Amino acid sequence: MDSMERRQMELIKMALRLLPKETDKNKTLSYSMEKYQLTLNNLWKYIKEIFGDVEVAHLPPHGNNIRSTYAKEYEKTLRLADGLRQMGVGPGDKVATLDWNTIWHFDLYWAVPGMGAVLHPLNVRLAPEDIAYIINHAGDKALIYHRDLAPLVEKLKPHPS
Numbered sequence: 001m002d003s004m005e006r007r008q009m010e011l012i013k014m015a016l017r018l019l020p021k022e023t024d025k026n027k028t029l030s031y032s033m034e035k036y037q038l039t040l041n042n043l044w045k046y047i048k049e050i051f052g053d054v055e056v057a058h059l060p061p062h063g064n065n066i067r068s069t070y071a072k073e074y075e076k077t078l079r080l081a082d083g084l085r086q087m088g089v090g091p092g093d094k095v096a097t098l099d100w101n102t103i104w105h106f107d108l109y110w111a112v113p114g115m116g117a118v119l120h121p122l123n124v125r126l127a128p129e130d131i132a133y134i135i136n137h138a139g140d141k142a143l144i145y146h147r148d149l150a151p152l153v154e155k156l157k158p159h160p161s
Contacts, residue, residue, distance in 0.1 A: 048074035058103035091116030098145035128155035
């Protein structure tokens with residue numbers, strides 16, 4: 001047995017010592033993740049609690065660098081979800097996004113599914129007619145876009161013939 005195999009055996013023995021001697025099959029084991037559902041809300045809350053003071057940096061191609069923490073981003077996503085609710089977005093509604101890989105899109109990735117709505121990222125490189133078709137076909141209730149993409153969004157609006 002080589003050193004790698006010996007180390008693996010030691011780890012297995014350590015893990016076995018951690019297991020309870022007897023378990024009630026109807027109860028959740030104390031070391032399992034079944035204490036709560038593994039949803040985005042619970043995962044995001046866990047990240048805030050454990051890594052709340054860890055810095056998040058966004059380096060946009062133009063403009064000032066943005067520095068935040070996971071705790072601040074968590075609070076921002078709660079406010080964003082509340083704002084979407086006030087706009088009439090609810091569980092099951094689809095929210096389309098036209099954005100680059102930004103901190104604001106990061107916030108949407110947590111806020112929208114966290115409130116029970118469906119996040120629908122759109123491909124900014126498609127033709128405006130194709131994007132409009134996709135939005136209508138999906139039944140998106142809202143469109144959130146980056147200000148850089150305002151000219152593209154303007155082309156998505158229906159024009160009188």
